[in-house]
Amino acid sequence: MDMTEQLTAFWPIILMVVIFYFLLWRPQKKQQKRRQEMLDSLKPGAKIVTVGGVMGTIVSLHDDYLVIRVADKVEIRVTRAAVAQVLSKGSEGKKAAKKAEKPEVVEANNDVKAEAAQAADENQKDAQ
Template identity: 55%
Template structure:
């Protein structure tokens, strides 16, 4: 019997405490808001920055640049359109890839004057 009265007393004390904590309002949401802000600065913002850099790299591709695709092919750009990049991956071996699948720029192409010299 004594055990039941103690459990009942603990239960009613917990309800009173919960009623007071629920009245906190904005303070109850502060940890959630803090987590959203932390996720934004640690995950979302760096990803947006990488996407912007990738878009700029794709926009500035030129003939003669050496690039690597997402599939791992490395080649020199021999032709460009708005959507397709033509890569020469070996002598007289050319492949066309979608511009968005160019993963990285390895080196810029040389000037035509340097190629002739």
């Protein structure tokens, strides 16, 4: 085998490494960077959700852990790694607004169904 044949044999391997870089390693690094920025930006008063689904407000920060208030006079310590996300101030209000809108949509759908049923009954009477 001469040199060009050896290089040609390595192209698929080089191509696979490049694909792995763009599909796996690079997005993972970006995600790790965003998570670290989120953990670095934690401050008392921020509302968080832990990986276990516990929601609370940060009371104090320490090197390895933080103390969160989950109810009146109930505080727990969790590691920094247990923080899944920081809730924005508007996210809870948006969820409540969506829940409030749903019954109105259901009522509107019921009105449309009732009108359609009345129209169908009238058409049947006219046909007879």
